[in-house]
Amino acid sequence: NAGVTQTPKFQVLKTGQSMTLQCAQDMNHEYMSWYRQDPGMGLRLIHYSVGAGITDQGEVPNGYNVSRSTTEDFPLRLLSAAPSQTSVYFCASSYTGQGHEQYFGPGTRLTVT
Amino acid sequence: GQSLEQPSEVTAVEGAIVQINCTYQTSGFYGLSWYQQHDGGAPTFLSYNALDGLEETGRFSSFLSRSDSYGYLLLQELQMKDSASYFCAVTGNQGGKLIFGQGTELSVKP
Numbered sequence: 001n002a003g004v005t006q007t008p009k010f011q012v013l014k015t016g017q018s019m020t021l022q023c024a025q026d027m028n029h030e031y032m033s034w035y036r037q038d039p040g041m042g043l044r045l046i047h048y049s050v051g052a053g054i055t056d057q058g059e060v061p062n063g064y065n066v067s068r069s070t071t072e073d074f075p076l077r078l079l080s081a082a083p084s085q086t087s088v089y090f091c092a093s094s095y096t097g098q099g100h101e102q103y104f105g106p107g108t109r110l111t112v113t
Numbered sequence: 114g115q116s117l118e119q120p121s122e123v124t125a126v127e128g129a130i131v132q133i134n135c136t137y138q139t140s141g142f143y144g145l146s147w148y149q150q151h152d153g154g155a156p157t158f159l160s161y162n163a164l165d166g167l168e169e170t171g172r173f174s175s176f177l178s179r180s181d182s183y184g185y186l187l188l189q190e191l192q193m194k195d196s197a198s199y200f201c202a203v204t205g206n207q208g209g210k211l212i213f214g215q216g217t218e219l220s221v222k223p
Binding site: 037043044048088100 | 146148153154155156157158161200210211212213214215216
């Protein structure tokens with residue numbers, strides 16, 4: 001099993017550009033989520049999904065879109081990048097959201113200039 | 114909403130025992146989890162408590178008191194490799210989403 005994979009590992013964007021961060025898991029997990037982590041901070045939930053076709057907002061959803069067309073994939077779209085979105089983005093998955101171990105991907109380090 | 118509080122830094126010596134506390138406020142509660150993160154890498158799961166009491170996994174133990182909205186992670190026989198950030202996280206009642214605290218940076222000294 002590859003676990004949770006994220007691409008790209010690093011990305012530099014200019015203000016106003018859009019892009020999609022990719023996340024995939026091969027563990028047949030129903031629950032997937034996106035977090036951002038800023039220096040010295042905890043992980044803040046952006047969006048999450050409890051199954052294919054179902055998504056919901058987390059703590060900091062503004063400026064981001066998600067969709068879940070398959071169980072395996074959960075892409076995160078930045079609509080119009082801003083310097084405030086410079087962060088490390090982690091994708092995670094688990095069997096369910098309720099207490100089961102969440103498996104994290106290696107992260108995408110995004111810089112917006 | 115949900116909020117969690119944990120100390121920002123803890124320092125201990127190799128071989129010692131350290132306790133990292135976490136208090137939470139949440140509109141609903143399923144359980145409290147703990148995660149470890151080394152040097153900004155991927156967080157890894159340590160433990161989960163849904164019921165009051167102590168859960169032990171090797172050198173690590175986690176405790177929960179639902180009535181006090183409080184939990185802690187206990188690390189015994191500290192090793193240098195335990196130097197990392199430790200996060201508590203709450204699963205509320207809204208579709209199971211997991212909300213993290215800001216993390217405690219543990220430094221283990223020789």
